[in-house]
Amino acid sequence: MTLEMTCPVCHAAFIPPDDAPAYPPDGSVAVCVTCADVVVWNATSGWQVPDPADKAELLQLQPVIDSLMEIRQWHDQRAKDRQDLCTLISYGLMAGLTVPDIVETLLEDGFHRHPHDEGDN
DSSP states (O other), rough: OOOOOOOOTTBOOOOOOOOOOOSSTTEEEEEOTTTTOOEEEEETTEEOOOOOOHHHHHHSSHHHHHHHHHHHHHHHOOOOOOOHHHHHHHHHHHHHOOOOOOOOHHHHHHOOGGGGGTTTT
């Protein structure tokens, strides 16, 4: 029997580390990077959403809190990067560059965060 390795909430695939076993131990807890929901592994049915009372307890565990904070920071940084890219593209268009020129410049120079933004995670 093959169990689904997807989030039961948003159906995003869980990709375990290379050194992880095929399936996690029964009762393992994970936080989905896509939807940030907490799920629990059941050895017979795969990832499941815990009961509300159990979920409330899980949300108080420090590893779960840390994971949620890291996911939030990742999503915030991604949104900021997207806004920065939109701004760069807008400036390029206002300067009279063509879209291929803008893309080529971004690919050649790379998209780099400003040094003063490095600590803003």
